[in-house]
Amino acid sequence: xxxARAGVxxxxxxxxxxxxxxxxxxxxxACTLFRHSNAVGQACAARESGSEVVPDQARSQxxxxxxYEQWTDI
Numbered sequence: 001x002x003x004a005r006a007g008v009x010x011x012x013x014x015x016x017x018x019x020x021x022x023x024x025x026x027x028x029x030a031c032t033l034f035r036h037s038n039a040v041g042q043a044c045a046a047r048e049s050g051s052e053v054v055p056d057q058a059r060s061q062x063x064x065x066x067x068y069e070q071w072t073d074i
Contacts, residue, residue: 006030006044019034021033021068023061025055025057026055026064028053028055029045029065030045030057030062031044031045032044032057033064034071036058036072042064044060045060045063
């Protein structure tokens with residue numbers, strides 16, 4: 001995965017291959033999914049902002065990157 005946030009986009013933007021990352025979010029939570037070979041992982045994150053809970057896309061991408069790196073070590 002590219003470390004730049006721009007590297008996480010729509011899955012249709014990626015060629016068919018062993019790995020891909022893409023991000024989704026709604027009003028409550030942000031999620032990043034990754035694909036590696038025949039496995040799929042998902043990391044979601046939210047954070048408190050004042051009195052509200054808001055999606056945290058950057059953190060979900062960081063979590064997905066960590067999961068991906070650990071997965072490829074298995």
